[in-house]
Amino acid sequence: MPELPEVECLVRALKKTVETRLVTKATFLREDLRYPIPVQALQEALEGEMIQAVTRRSKFMLWETKKGFAVFHLGMSGNIFQETSPIPKRPHTHAVFEIAGVRPTYLHYVDPRRFGIIDLCPRETLATYRFFSSLGPEPLGKKDLWAHLYEKSRGRKVPVKVFVMNATIVVGVGNIYASEALFRAGLHPLCPADSLSQEDCQRLAKAIQDTLAQAIRAGGTTFRDYRHTDGTSGEFRMQLAVYDKEGEPCLHCETPVAAIRLTGRSTFFCTQCQPKRRKTSSKSPQKLRPKKSKKRSKS
DNA sequence: AGAATAACCTGCGTGC
DNA sequence: TGCACGCAGGTTATTC
Numbered sequence: 001m002p003e004l005p006e007v008e009c010l011v012r013a014l015k016k017t018v019e020t021r022l023v024t025k026a027t028f029l030r031e032d033l034r035y036p037i038p039v040q041a042l043q044e045a046l047e048g049e050m051i052q053a054v055t056r057r058s059k060f061m062l063w064e065t066k067k068g069f070a071v072f073h074l075g076m077s078g079n080i081f082q083e084t085s086p087i088p089k090r091p092h093t094h095a096v097f098e099i100a101g102v103r104p105t106y107l108h109y110v111d112p113r114r115f116g117i118i119d120l121c122p123r124e125t126l127a128t129y130r131f132f133s134s135l136g137p138e139p140l141g142k143k144d145l146w147a148h149l150y151e152k153s154r155g156r157k158v159p160v161k162v163f164v165m166n167a168t169i170v171v172g173v174g175n176i177y178a179s180e181a182l183f184r185a186g187l188h189p190l191c192p193a194d195s196l197s198q199e200d201c202q203r204l205a206k207a208i209q210d211t212l213a214q215a216i217r218a219g220g221t222t223f224r225d226y227r228h229t230d231g232t233s234g235e236f237r238m239q240l241a242v243y244d245k246e247g248e249p250c251l252h253c254e255t256p257v258a259a260i261r262l263t264g265r266s267t268f269f270c271t272q273c274q275p276k277r278r279k280t281s282s283k284s285p286q287k288l289r290p291k292k293s294k295k296r297s298k299s
Numbered sequence: 300a301g302a303a304t305a306a307c308c309t310g311c312g313t314g315c
Numbered sequence: 316t317g318c319a320c321g322c323a324g325g326t327t328a329t330t331c
Contacts, residue, residue: 002324002325003324003325006324033308034307034308034325034326034327059325059326073325073326074324074325075307075308075324075325075326076308076323076324076325076326077308077309077310077323077324077325091309092309111308111309112308112309112310113307113308113309113310113323113325114307114308114309115307115308115309115325115326116325117326131326155301156301156302157301157302158301158302158303162302165325167325167326174324174325175323175324175325176324177324243324263302263303263304264304264305265323266322266323
């Protein structure tokens with residue numbers, strides 16, 4: 001579930017739940033996910049401590065106490081659910097955090113594939129922290145993102161889709177939003193990064209920022225899920241133009257959406273709106289038409 | 300150095 | 316109904 005918008009929504013929700021509140025207990029049901037979990041150190045940093053702030057860096061969520069930062073990554077399949085009981089109700093619940101309150105809240109960290117990360121970053125080492133030290137800038141609020149993209153793309157032959165998904169270039173652009181942003185920018189996913197003009201980078205930067213901001217406004221998908229007792233995703237859907245729409249008509253020109261694989265990842269685009277070689281001032285898609293209700297049955 | 304590939308895991312849908 | 320297979324929203328490690 002988690003790309004940047006979903007993590008951002010989770011962070012905003014947890015701000016309300018845990019910020020300025022006390023962690024009374026941190027329970028770990030296993031000692032490793034993608035990496036070993038520093039259980040002792042985390043309990044030391046969290047139990048009996050107040051969460052001063054819940055923040056996000058890239059797709060990581062941080063809980064700050066006076067002792068350091070508890071760091072969470074949800075990997076591909078992770079989520080955090082708010083419960084009223086500490087008893088795990090879902091398979092693959094790996095950690096439970098008890099948050100003090102009139103009625104305590106229990107945050108359940110669940111991650112079936114265990115690609116996630118739970119770690120502790122000591123306060124004084126945040127600057128050199130292993131997971132953060134090589135990250136590119138946050139796309140939202142980055143003033144001249146386009147210039148950054150232009151500069152970083154010089155001499156890089158990789159397809160632009162691979163380029164924008166590279167977290168050392170810019171963080172937070174996952175597989176879904178990469179396809180979506182390229183569609184909005186009118187750029188073919190295979191277009192070599194260093195062939196982008198300044199104008200291309202301007203459209204690309206705006207497309208990335210608009211797409212992510214809009215997805216955040218839409219509430220993402222992940223945190224909505226925690227309301228569903230059965231854990232299914234329910235009706236909430238992101239407003240996607242091309243992702244997972246192979247064969248469906250493009251929202252602009254009705255050409256069937258094409259699908260290819262790029263470094264093992266599904267990639268969707270419109271051959272018409274995202275031509276391999278664009279004419280100099282071809283009009284590119286800027287705004288989406290309202291989405292028609294879609295009734296794909298998934299029985 | 301940049302670029303491509305493998306690896307980490309479980310669950311689910313599909314096709315035979 | 317069962318089973319093999321491919322694929323899934325991410326990131327790092329390894330190899331070329």
